[in-house]
Amino acid sequence: MDNLKELLERYERSEQSQSILQGLNSDKPSRILLSGMIGAQDCFVLSAIFNKSSHSHLYIASDKEEAAYVQNTLDNIA
Helix, strand or coil: CCCCHHHCEEECCCCHHHHHHHHCCCCCCCCCCCCCCCHHHHHHHHHHHHHHCCCCCCCCCCCCHHHHHHHHHHHHHC
């Protein structure tokens, strides 16, 4: 198993990711703020949530440069 795949699986199994999934899977609409993350950590969380969920999600970036960074990072780790 390569390191990237193992890292993504750890994010998928993490207690925090499971908590986010529970909130997103509730009957009420959910808003989640990811804060205090560094580097591409938010992209790993987003990827883990995407891989474990059957719903559509919307991620709002601060500006177009951040949106391009997130998209590029997700393309490379997925």
